[in-house]
Amino acid sequence: MTEDGTTAGGLSLDAARQALAAQPFSGLLGARITEFGAGGATLELDIRTELEQQHGFVHGGVLSYAADNALTFAAGAVLGPAIVTGGFSIQYLRPARGRVLRARAEVVHAGRRQAVCRCDLTVTGEDGAETLCAVAQGTVMSLNERGRGELTT
Structure with missing residues (x-):
């Protein structure tokens, strides 16, 4: 992060x-970025019934969305705004139930043209405790060249 916050x-x-x-x-899901910079990004969304599957857990597609966007925003902090996801994998560790889904991503390695990132997905329960539910x-x-174009995920 530079002095001017970029x-x-x-x-x-x-x-x-x-x-x-x-x-x-992202607007439909109500996603928000709460942290961004220094090779990392945190994306959050409030869990509501419309985002659950039939057993009352957050749908895997919602978890994948959060991981994809968090990974890409973390990379954008290093590569610049004109980026796309090349691919990602996700492992679901336990059912996601709670109030808030949080995807925290960080750059593991960055070159000139690509970045490898990891993401931990947690849910915050009614008691405020965070539980890891997936990793990606x-x-x-x-x-394009660094710093050109618009951020696309």
Whole structure:
């Protein structure tokens, strides 16, 4: 993070929030970025009935969405705004039940054109305790030269 609040990729938390707001699907889910910079990002969303599957757990597609976006935003803090997910894998560890889903991602390694990132997905219960429910890892690729274009996930 630089003195003016921007990352090595030239982005700020405010710019990351604007990029997320430009994604209609993220708006539908009610996702928000709470941390961004220094090769990391945290994405959160409130858990509600519409995001659950038939057994009352957060749907795996919602967990995958959160991991994908968190991984890509973390990479954007290093690679710059013109990026796309190259691929990712997710392992579901336990059913996700709670009030808030949190996806915390960090860059593990970054080169000029791609970054490898990992993400821990947790849920916060009614008692405020956080429980790890899934982990993900992925590769994010730069579309252009560093710092050019718009953040796309």
